[in-house]
Amino acid sequence: MKKEAMRNAKTFDELLDLKYGKVGSSVRDEYEAKANYFVISEMLKEARKDAHITQEQLADKIGTKKSYISRLENGKVDIQLSTLYKIFETGLGRKIQLTIL
Secondary structure, eight states: OHHHHHHHOOSHHHHHHHHHOSTTSHHHHHHHHHHHHHHHHHHHHHHHHHTTOOHHHHHHHHTSOHHHHHHHHTTOSOOOHHHHHIIIIIISOOOOOOOOO
Protein backbone atom coordinates (compact mmCIF):
# COMPACT_ATOMS: atom_id res chain seq x y z
CA MET A 1 0.00 0.00 0.00
CA LYS A 2 2.71 2.50 0.99
CA LYS A 3 4.83 1.74 -2.11
CA GLU A 4 1.79 2.28 -4.32
CA ALA A 5 1.01 5.56 -2.59
CA MET A 6 4.61 6.68 -3.07
CA ARG A 7 4.44 5.82 -6.78
CA ASN A 8 1.23 7.84 -7.08
CA ALA A 9 2.56 10.90 -5.25
CA LYS A 10 2.53 13.94 -7.46
CA THR A 11 4.81 16.27 -5.47
CA PHE A 12 7.94 16.01 -3.37
CA ASP A 13 5.94 17.24 -0.37
CA GLU A 14 3.54 14.32 -0.79
CA LEU A 15 6.49 11.93 -0.78
CA LEU A 16 7.86 13.53 2.37
CA ASP A 17 4.45 13.27 4.03
CA LEU A 18 4.29 9.56 3.20
CA LYS A 19 7.82 8.77 4.31
CA TYR A 20 8.28 11.08 7.33
CA GLY A 21 4.76 12.15 8.28
CA LYS A 22 3.06 15.51 8.12
CA VAL A 23 4.84 18.75 8.95
CA GLY A 24 4.87 19.10 12.71
CA SER A 25 5.25 15.41 13.50
CA SER A 26 8.36 14.46 15.45
CA VAL A 27 9.77 12.28 12.67
CA ARG A 28 9.20 14.99 10.05
CA ASP A 29 10.70 17.68 12.29
CA GLU A 30 13.82 15.56 12.76
CA TYR A 31 14.08 15.02 8.99
CA GLU A 32 13.66 18.76 8.32
CA ALA A 33 16.34 19.64 10.88
CA LYS A 34 18.81 17.17 9.35
CA ALA A 35 18.04 18.50 5.87
CA ASN A 36 18.78 22.05 7.06
CA TYR A 37 22.07 20.94 8.65
CA PHE A 38 23.00 19.31 5.36
CA VAL A 39 22.29 22.50 3.42
CA ILE A 40 24.38 24.59 5.81
CA SER A 41 27.26 22.11 5.69
CA GLU A 42 27.23 22.12 1.88
CA MET A 43 27.16 25.93 1.79
CA LEU A 44 30.12 26.03 4.16
CA LYS A 45 32.08 23.53 2.11
CA GLU A 46 31.33 25.35 -1.15
CA ALA A 47 32.23 28.78 0.29
CA ARG A 48 35.52 27.42 1.65
CA LYS A 49 36.42 25.88 -1.70
CA ASP A 50 35.45 29.10 -3.51
CA ALA A 51 37.85 30.93 -1.19
CA HIS A 52 40.58 28.43 -2.20
CA ILE A 53 41.49 27.57 1.36
CA THR A 54 41.83 24.26 3.13
CA GLN A 55 39.93 23.16 6.20
CA GLU A 56 43.11 23.64 8.18
CA GLN A 57 43.60 27.21 6.90
CA LEU A 58 39.99 28.06 7.77
CA ALA A 59 40.39 26.54 11.21
CA ASP A 60 43.53 28.62 11.82
CA LYS A 61 41.72 31.82 10.76
CA ILE A 62 38.92 31.33 13.26
CA GLY A 63 40.90 29.72 16.07
CA THR A 64 39.62 26.15 15.95
CA LYS A 65 40.79 22.75 14.76
CA LYS A 66 40.62 21.24 11.29
CA SER A 67 38.69 18.28 12.70
CA TYR A 68 35.91 20.65 13.80
CA ILE A 69 35.63 22.17 10.33
CA SER A 70 35.56 18.67 8.86
CA ARG A 71 32.79 17.59 11.23
CA LEU A 72 30.80 20.73 10.34
CA GLU A 73 31.20 20.14 6.62
CA ASN A 74 30.05 16.56 7.05
CA GLY A 75 27.04 17.50 9.16
CA LYS A 76 28.34 15.63 12.20
CA VAL A 77 27.95 18.47 14.73
CA ASP A 78 25.48 21.24 15.39
CA ILE A 79 26.75 24.72 14.75
CA GLN A 80 26.10 27.72 16.97
CA LEU A 81 24.96 30.84 15.19
CA SER A 82 27.95 32.80 16.52
CA THR A 83 30.30 30.18 15.06
CA LEU A 84 28.50 30.26 11.72
CA TYR A 85 28.96 34.05 11.54
CA LYS A 86 32.60 33.74 12.59
CA ILE A 87 33.34 31.15 9.90
CA PHE A 88 31.69 33.04 7.07
CA GLU A 89 32.56 36.60 8.02
CA THR A 90 35.99 36.23 9.63
CA GLY A 91 37.22 33.05 8.03
CA LEU A 92 35.78 33.37 4.54
CA GLY A 93 35.19 37.11 4.16
CA ARG A 94 31.54 36.55 3.29
CA LYS A 95 28.45 38.24 4.68
CA ILE A 96 25.72 36.12 6.18
CA GLN A 97 22.08 37.08 6.55
CA LEU A 98 19.59 35.17 8.66
CA THR A 99 15.95 35.01 7.63
CA ILE A 100 13.32 33.67 9.99
CA LEU A 101 10.13 32.54 8.35
